Amino acid sequence: MEGNDYDKVDIGILSEDFLKNVRLQDLHAYIIYIGKVRNNCNKTKVRKVASLRSYFKYLYSIIEYLDSNPAERLEIPKIESRHPVYLSLEDAKRLLESVDGRFRVRDFAIITVFLNCGLRLSELVGINMGNIKGDALTVIGKGDKERTVYLNKACKNALDAYISQRTDPVNIGDDALFLSSRRKRISPKGVSHLLKKHLKSAGLSGKNYSPHKLRHTAATLMQDIKSRYQISVPVV
Structure with a gap:
């Protein structure tokens, strides 16, 4: 047939x-x-x-229609493993060097944290000012589980530069670290938008990169090059 x-x-x-x-x-x-x-x-x-x-x-x-089950020993085919999509070290630096615009210091800090810390998008937008203690960052992950991420020099420099010029939030008492143009906690959609914008500026659009792929980048670079590199360029 x-x-x-x-x-x-x-x-x-x-x-x-x-x-x-x-x-x-x-x-x-x-x-x-x-x-x-x-x-x-x-x-x-x-x-x-x-x-x-x-x-x-x-x-x-x-229903006991058959005397035996012919499919009982039918093996399940192996699914081809997908290789995770992530930026190379050179592309990561290229992305950071392309960050520009009105919110360049904030965007630079966001992308630097993504590339170095391996945070989920929800974890990043959920960071409060009080979550940063020296070189330690406390984040709330899946299942409301709290974990501590240690910040390297690249992250500390980027965050310090951003915090030094961070405007006051529109709502008194709002402790959100990363603020939108409306001075409210930045949304996941807002982060995805700024990332798409800077990827395009770096000539890296159309490669299926996303905030989640930046998380893969962090894990891959930490595994492959350990502490020899910290993805960092001077904050403009």
Whole structure:
């Protein structure tokens, strides 16, 4: 059976005994077929194998229509591992060097913290002034779990420069570290927007970079080059 002929099969002509004659070898042949003829990737194969296993388990264990389960030993294909997208050291420096505009000191601090600390976007926008104690930053992560991130020299310099010129928030008592143009806590959308803007200025747009990818960058650089590098250029 080739190509689109697969779509023309009338399952109504199959007898009930057909299912009782299905063997593991038949299921293996089906998986090979959808890979070689239907060009299904392993992710699609995994979904179809899961459906087959669930269906035959139902026939065997729930309604006891089958005397055995041919899909019980049907193996799930391995899904190709995705390589995380992250900036190289050179691209990270290029991004920082491109930061400009009215909020360049704030944006520089935001991107520097992203690149060095590996924070989630929600963690970064949630930082309060009181969360910074010397070279230690306290953030609230998933499940409201608190953790401490230590700031290297690059982060300290960028944050000190930003805090020294940070305007007062519009709401008295608002302790948010990073403020928007309206002097309120910057939103995740606002951070994504400024990042997209500076990536474009650096000639790095169209590469699927995002705040989450900057988090990958931090983890990768920390793993690959340890403490030999701190991503930093002089704050303008």
